[in-house]
Amino acid sequence: xxxxxxxxxxxxxxxxxxxxxxxxxxxxxxxxxxxxxxxxxxxxxxxxxxxxxxxxxxxxxxxxxxxxxxxxxxxxxxxxxxxxxxxxxxxxxxxxxxxxxxxxxxxxxxxxxxxxxxxxxxxxxxxxxxxxxxxxxxxxxxxxxxxxxxxxxxxxxxxxxxxxxxxxxxxxxxxxxxxxxxxxxxxxxxxxxxxxxxxxxxxxxxxxxxxxxxxxxxxxxxxxxxxxxxxxxxxxxxxxxxxxxxxxxxxxxxxxxxxxxxxxxxxxxxxxxxxxxxxxxxxxxxxxxxxxxxxxxxxxxxxxxxxxxxxxxxxxxxxxxxxxxxxxxxxxxxxxxxxxxxxxxxxxxxxxxxxxxxxxxxxxxxxxxxxxxxxxxxxxxxxxxxxxxxxxxxxxxxxxxxxxxxxxxxxxxxxxxxxxxxxxxxxxxxxxxxxxxxxxxxxxxxxxxxxxxxxxxxxxxxxxxxxxxxxxxxxxxxxxxxxxxxxxxxxxxxxxxxxxxxxxxxxxxxxxxxxxxxxxxxxxxxxxxxxxxxxxxxxxxxxxxxxxxxxxxxxxxxxxxxxxxxxxxxxxxxxxxxxxxxxxxxxxxxxxxxxxxxxxxxxxxxxxxxxxxxxxxxxxxxxxxxxxxxxxxxxxxxxxxxxxxxxxxxxxxxxxxxxxxxxxxxxxxxxxxxxxxxxxxxxxxxxxxxxxxxxxxxxxxxxxxxxxxxxxxxxxxxxxxxxxxxxxxxxxxxxxxxxxxxxxxxxxxxxxxxxxxxxxxxxxxxxxxxxxxxxxxxxxxxxxxxxxxxxxxxxxxxxxxxxxxxxxxxxxxxxxxxxxxxxxxxxxxxxxxxxxxxxxxxxxxxxxxxxxxxxxxxxxxxxx
Numbered sequence: 033x034x035x036x037x038x039x040x041x042x043x044x045x046x047x048x049x050x051x052x053x054x055x056x057x058x059x060x061x062x063x064x065x066x067x068x069x070x071x072x073x074x075x076x077x078x079x080x081x082x083x084x085x086x087x088x089x090x091x092x093x094x095x096x097x098x099x100x101x102x103x104x105x106x107x108x109x110x111x112x113x114x115x116x117x118x119x120x121x122x123x124x125x126x127x128x129x130x131x132x133x134x135x136x137x138x139x140x141x142x143x144x145x146x147x148x149x150x151x152x153x154x155x156x157x158x159x160x161x162x163x164x165x166x167x168x169x170x171x172x173x174x175x176x177x178x179x180x181x182x183x184x185x186x187x188x189x190x191x192x193x194x195x196x197x198x199x200x201x202x203x204x205x206x207x208x209x210x211x212x213x214x215x216x217x218x219x220x221x222x223x224x225x226x227x228x229x230x231x232x233x234x235x236x237x238x239x240x241x242x243x244x245x246x247x248x249x250x251x252x253x254x255x256x257x258x259x260x261x262x263x264x265x266x267x268x269x270x271x272x273x274x275x276x277x278x279x280x281x282x283x284x285x286x287x288x289x290x291x292x293x294x295x296x297x298x299x300x301x302x303x304x305x306x307x308x309x310x311x312x313x314x315x316x317x318x319x320x321x322x323x324x325x326x327x328x329x330x331x332x333x334x335x336x337x338x339x340x341x342x343x344x345x346x347x348x349x350x351x352x353x354x355x356x357x358x359x360x361x362x363x364x365x366x367x368x369x370x371x372x373x374x375x376x377x378x379x380x381x382x383x384x385x386x387x388x389x390x391x392x393x394x395x396x397x398x399x400x401x402x403x404x405x406x407x408x409x410x411x412x413x414x415x416x417x418x419x420x421x422x423x424x425x426x427x428x429x430x431x432x433x434x435x436x437x438x439x440x441x442x443x444x445x446x447x448x449x450x451x452x453x454x455x456x457x458x459x460x461x462x463x464x465x466x467x468x469x470x471x472x473x474x475x476x477x478x479x480x481x482x483x484x485x486x487x488x489x490x491x492x493x494x495x496x497x498x499x500x501x502x503x504x505x506x507x508x509x510x511x512x513x514x515x516x517x518x519x520x521x522x523x524x525x526x527x528x529x530x531x532x533x534x535x536x537x538x539x540x541x542x543x544x545x546x547x548x549x550x551x552x553x554x555x556x557x558x559x560x561x562x563x564x565x566x567x568x569x570x571x572x573x574x575x576x577x578x579x580x581x582x583x584x585x586x587x588x589x590x591x592x593x594x595x596x597x598x599x600x601x602x603x604x605x606x607x608x609x610x611x612x613x614x615x616x617x618x619x620x621x622x623x624x625x626x627x628x629x630x631x632x633x634x635x636x637x638x639x640x641x642x643x644x645x646x647x648x649x650x651x652x653x654x655x656x657x658x659x660x661x662x663x664x665x666x667x668x669x670x671x672x673x674x675x676x677x678x679x680x681x682x683x684x685x686x687x688x689x690x691x692x693x694x695x696x697x698x699x700x701x702x703x704x705x706x707x708x709x710x711x712x713x714x715x716x717x718x719x720x721x722x723x724x725x726x727x728x729x730x731x732x733x734x735x736x737x738x739x740x741x742x743x744x745x746x747x748x749x750x751x752x753x754x755x756x757x758x759x760x761x762x763x764x765x766x767x768x769x770x771x772x773x774x775x776x777x778x779x780x781x782x783x784x785x786x787x788x789x790x791x792x793x794x795x796x797x798x799x800x801x802x803x804x805x806x807x808x809x810x811x812x813x814x815x816x817x818x819x820x821x822x823x824x825x826x827x828x829x830x831x832x833x834x835x836x837x838x839x840x841x842x843x844x845x846x847x848x849x850x851x852x853x854x855x856x857x858x859x860x861x862x863x864x865x866x867x868x869x870x871x872x873x874x875x876x877x878x879x880x881x882x883x884x885x886x887x888x889x890x891x892x893x894x895x896x
Contacts, residue, residue, distance in 0.1 A: 034150075036272045036286045040096050040125065040374065043266070046145050047094035047127045050137075055095045057375070059326035060121075061335065069335045070100035070323070074126035075263050081130055082200045082244060082261060086658075091132035096268065097124045098322050098375065102338050109342065109436065113312035113349075116273070116280025120342060121319035123268035131259035135168050135205075136175060138241045138262045142207060143176040146238070150275055156210045158182040158228050158235070162191040162203030168243070172205070190229045193242040193263075198250050200257065204242040208235045209274055236274065239266040280304070282311050286370070290314040293366045298353040309349040316346035317363045320389060325381040327607060329623040330392050330715050341436065343392050347400070348437050358393035361386045384605045391625040392715070403431030407438070411445050421453015428454070429461070478515050478557075480505045483569050489556040493522040493533070494652070494693070498575040503537070503567055512562040514544060522576050523558060525551035529611030529619075530588055530692040535576035541565045542572070583615040583724065585693045586701045589650055589682070590640065590723045591618050593698065595666070596686035597639040598622060598719075601632055609716050613692065617707075617722050624717045628709050640704045647699030648683040655679050665689050703727040774812075782816040785826070792895050795823040795846055799891040801884065804830050807837045811875060814839035818872055825850055827859060827891050829884060836863045836884050838876040847871050859894075862887035 044054055058077040062068045068076065074097035080086040102109040102120040111118040129138070146152045159178055161168040163185045172178055185191075194201035208228050217233040218224040226234045244261040246254040269281040276284050282291070283304065291302045291310045302310040323339055330340040346360055364386045372379040410423050419442050427433040435454055442449045484504045492499055499522050506516035518537070523546060526532040532549035537558070542565025549558050591613055599606045602624055610621035628636075660679045661667065666688045680690040682698060695701065705727040712718035722730055738749055747755040781802070789796035798817065804810050810830050817826040818841035826841045838859055840852040852874040860867040860876035863883045867876020 033277075034275050036268065036284060037374070039150075039272055039275060040123070040268060042149060043125045043145070044094055044096065046149060047092075047141070050092070050141060052092040052094040052127055053090040055089075055093045057095055057098045060098045060100045060322050061327045069338060070102065071097065072099050072101050073097070074099070074124040074265050075128075078128060078130075078263075082263075088130040091130050093128040093130070095126060096374070097126060098326075099124050100319055100323060102319065102342060109338075109345070112315050113308040116282055117270065119269065119281070119315050119319075121315065121322055125266040125268055125271070126264050127262070128264070129262035131261065134260055134262060135241075135243055136171050138243070138264065139168065139171050139205065140175050142239055142241060142264070143178070146207065150271075152209065152274070155179060155182075158184065158208040158210060160184050160186050160191055160206045160208070160228060162205075163187055165191075165203040165205070165243070168203065168205045184228055186229060193240075193244075194248065198248050200244045200261070201246050201248050201254070202242060202244040202260075204240055206237050206241070207239040208237050210235055211274070215279070236270060238271060238274065239264060282307075282314065287311075287314050289370060290318070290363060290366055293363055294353070297359050297362055298350070298355055300353045309352045312349045313346045313353075313360065313363070316342045317360055317389075318367055320346075320360075321364055321367045321378060321385055322375070324385045324388050324605075325375075325377040327605075329388070329605075329607065329609075331609075331623075332713055336715070340392065343389065344396050344433075344437055345440075347393055347396050348440065351400075356397070358390050358397060360393055361390035364389065381605065384603055388605075388625045388715070399431050403427060403433055404441075406431060407433075407441055411447065414447065417446065418448045418450055421450040421455070421457050424449050424451075424454040425457035425461075428458075478507045480507055481567075483567075484519070489518055490520045491524075491556065492520055493524045493576070496522050497578045497581065498522060498573060500571055501574050502569065502571055506567050508562060508567065514560055514562045514567070516544070516558050516567070517556065518558065518572075518574055521549075521556055521558070521574055523549045523556070523574065524576075524581075524693055525549040525556055527551060528613075528690065528692055529591075530584060530613040531615070533576040533581055533584075535574070537572050537574045539570055539572045541570065542567060580615045581693060582695070582700075583726075584613060585695045586723045587615070587618040587721075588613045588690075588692045589680075589694045589698065590701050590704055590721065591620055592680060592682060592686050592688055592690070592694075593640045593643050593701075593704070594618075594620055594636065594719070594721060595622075595688070596682075597636045598624075600639060601635045602628070610712075616726055617720055620719045620721070621712050621716055622719070623715060625715055627711070628717065633706055633709055637704065637706055643682065643685055644698045644701045644704060647697050648685060649697050650694050651681045651683070652694065653679045653681070660689060663687065703731075705730055774809075778809075778812055778816050781813055782820060785813075785817065786820065786822075786824070789824065790892070795825060795849075797892070797895050798824060798826040798828070799888055800827075801829045801831075801888060804832070807832060807839075807875065810837055810839045811873075814841035814873060817841050818843055825855075825895070827855070827888075829888060831881060831884070834879075834881065836865065836878045836881055836887070838863075838865075838867065838878075840869075840874045840876070842872050844872065859887065859891060862890050 048054055058071055060071045062071055062076065071077070074095065075082070078088070078093070081088045098121070100121050109120055112120055127141075146157065147154050154177060157178060159172045159182065161172070161183070169183060169185065172183055173180060191204050191206065192201070193204045211234055213226065213234065215234045216226050218231070224232070226232050228235050242263040244263055245257055247257050248254055269284065269286055272284040272286060273281045278284055281287065291307070291314050294310050294313055295301050319342055320339065328339050329336055330343060331337060332340070343360070350359060364382060368378040368382050407427060410419065419438070424435060424438045427438050428435060435449070435451070439449050482505045484502060499520050501518045501520040504517045504519055506514055508514045523533040523535065524530070526549065533546075535546050537544045537546060543563040544560045545563055546558050546560040548560070549556060551557070591611055595608055605623065607623045608620070609623055612619040654676055657677050660677050663679075664687055665679050666686070677689045678691055679687060680694055681687045702724040704721060704723050706719060706721045707730065708720045710718050738752065742749045742752055745752070745755050785798050785800060788800060789798045802810065802813065804813070810828055814826055814828055817824055820843070822843065823845050824843045825846060826839070828839045830837045838856060840856040840859065842850045842852045851871045853869040853871060856867045856869055856874035856876035860878050863878030864880035865876060865878025868874055
């Protein structure tokens with residue numbers, strides 16, 4: 033049997049022999065295409081060539097491209113596991129011609145590979161062409177020995193490929209294989225006819241040959257391209273299914289070793305007829321391995337949210353195989369062994385991928401059980417066969433359940449989920465977030481007063497801090513707050529995390545204090561307050577606050593040093609996820625799966641300060657994007673760059689694409705100090721740091737605090753630690769004695785309460801009001817009763833801070849009869865409150881203190 037590795041190798045070697053250049057797969061996380069969540073087709077990396085933006089490195093190319101289709105327009109996530117061919121991650125084998133060969137060679141070579149190299153039966157192969165492309169049909173019939181009866185003509189839906197609503201497009205020719213009547217999955221449907229493009233598993237599409245010969249304009253007209261292209265795609269998983277004579281992609285050597293490992297870990301064998309859990313887990317972990325190795329990271333937005341959904345969906349299916357502890361990370365090794373020889377990043381990033389998946393699994397497991405309990409409560413209260421959008425959103429917002437996980441759980445309970453209601457709740461939350469965020473003026477809605485006209489401002493702020501210029505247009509309100517645009521400006525707008533410049537725009541007759549600057553495309557808008565005078569067409573001076581600019585520049589250059597130091601100390605997986613560069617401090621968010629240790633923080637600080645002491649030159653060059661990348665410049669994921677970019681280089685240390693302002697050499701930073709490191713979001717760490725005089729003042733302030741503490745403790749500074757250790761030791765001894773005393777007192781209270789217990793049907797009931805100092809003390813007494821011998825239900829009341837506090841405890845032997853959490857909620861209702869908790873112990877409360885005695889009496893009646 034031919035292996036998947038041989039299939040991939042033979043495909044590449046075949047086309048290399050035909051004059052093609054092998055092009056490595058691009059990452060599944062696109063680095064320069066913000067329109068894509070993930071690389072979803074082999075042609076993605078060649079899009080600039082098809083659009084005429086770049087010249088191809090070679091007129092012929094071949095590769096096996098890693099692809100993910102989950103989220104966005106191409107989203108197979110919810111179908112994965114239900115059948116044998118849907119995947120989130122797959123490989124697309126492809127060969128390309130960029131204005132070189134065309135239909136004839138593409139058709140002949142595809143036929144040659146399928147029939148002569150892979151020996152597929154010619155009588156089982158079918159070809160389709162577009163109804164306008166008789167040239168392709170004649171080539172099939174004249175240049176190959178395909179059966180004439182196996183040729184068919186189809187319309188746009190099946191045989192016309194387009195990149196989008198406009199742009200390069202053209203007819204395509206698909207190659208299908210007839211696997212025989214036994215493979216039909218629709219035989220039971222009346223009127224079904226087995227045929228190519230007939231939605232039937234008997235006929236499988238193997239290969240799509242796209243002939244790009246038109247450009248569709250914005251009016252929908254097809255215009256011939258000056259050059260013609262060939263873009264083909266053949267799914268490796270599907271070809272392996274056919275060549276290995278299997279009925280499912282999951283039964284090939286691409287998946288079976290993974291599912292064998294799942295069986296090993298879970299103790300649940302894979303059943304081909306009913307093995308959805310194994311299929312989902314195998315597919316999803318493959319996807320996660322490649323996405324994480326290529327720079328993706330689980331988060332709460334964008335592609336990160338999709339990756340988190342995929343991981344949580346896999347973890348949920350793990351529960352169906354009785355896996356309650358993290359285990360997905362244990363599959364990383366087998367996937368690296370299967371595919372790491374071709375995709376080396378799987379081996380290089382293996383330990384990192386293991387760590388991220390394990391951390392995410394652990395985090396999800398912590399909320400899953402609580403969420404499942406809440407889900408079951410919701411379902412138990414349902415009176416209709418539909419889960420409301422509010423409930424689905426609450427599970428998402430509070431317990432981290434992706435919508436598709438809630439849908440899976442609901443399907444198991446024969447319930448529908450109100451998806452529209454969920455979307456409405458999501459939109460409400462987004463609206464609240466927008467309203468709570470900082471107001472940003474929409475420049476398109478400003479009522480401009482035109483002085484000179486025009487929307488383009490010449491930015492000269494990299495070279496100059498003070499320029500002569502003119503106001504082109506402005507908008508002024510009753511409070512003298514003003515928006516205006518200049519002909520030329522030295523003011524840098526807020527971008528890339530760097531705050532905007534501030535300063536003045538003035539002449540003898542007027543002055544504006546500039547507090548903010550924004551930019552949208554080429555439109556630079558200044559915002560401030562008109563201090564005096566009248567806006568006119570006269571020449572003005574625009575002058576930035578140069579001291580503030582320099583302090584900001586120091587922090588921006590320090591941010592670049594920090595980024596590189598973090599990647600060096602923690603690993604290349606570290607990616608910038610956000611930043612703030614202000615004059616007084618810098619904030620840096622980055623992808624990392626755990627808190628940094630004190631040693632790691634110290635190592636990062638040391639590395640940055642070494643670069644500062646060496647006073648390395650900081651250079652800024654304008655380069656072509658491709659050249660900058662070849663030279664190793666770091667681009668930020670998700671950022672869209674033009675053809676020319678600014679490259680900021682710190683000699684021998686770092687090189688990044690950046691539009692901000694920087695100092696001339698690292699020595700100007702003076703001193704760098706990290707002042708905090710914390711979690712910004714799941715999988716995202718946040719670091720704050722200071723430089724220059726701010727860092728110097730921080731050190732001096734710390735010295736003052738140490739001196740003040742030494743004075744307060746009447747101890748020399750050198751012996752502060754010894755003194756603190758002694759104080760902590762004394763405190764621990766006192767605390768231990770207090771706890772021993774409290775424990776003795778609680779035992780006495782429990783003993784006294786047990787004597788007051790009332791016998792009921794097979795158990796003892798305690799319903800008492802206690803005089804305690806805190807709810808913790810009340811809970812400790814309840815725990816003492818719960819852990820005592822005998823069959824006891826205890827309901828304890830106390831008045832604390834003008835509220836009724838309630839503790840319900842149930843001994844272990846009575847748990848089948850009573851649930852403390854449900855009892856607590858019911859009893860709390862008697863005093864106008866609510867509560868709940870675990871089956872054996874729960875707390876509740878209410879504000880209607882006047883009903884306490886009545887509630888105690890009701891408790892006695894409650895148990896008969």
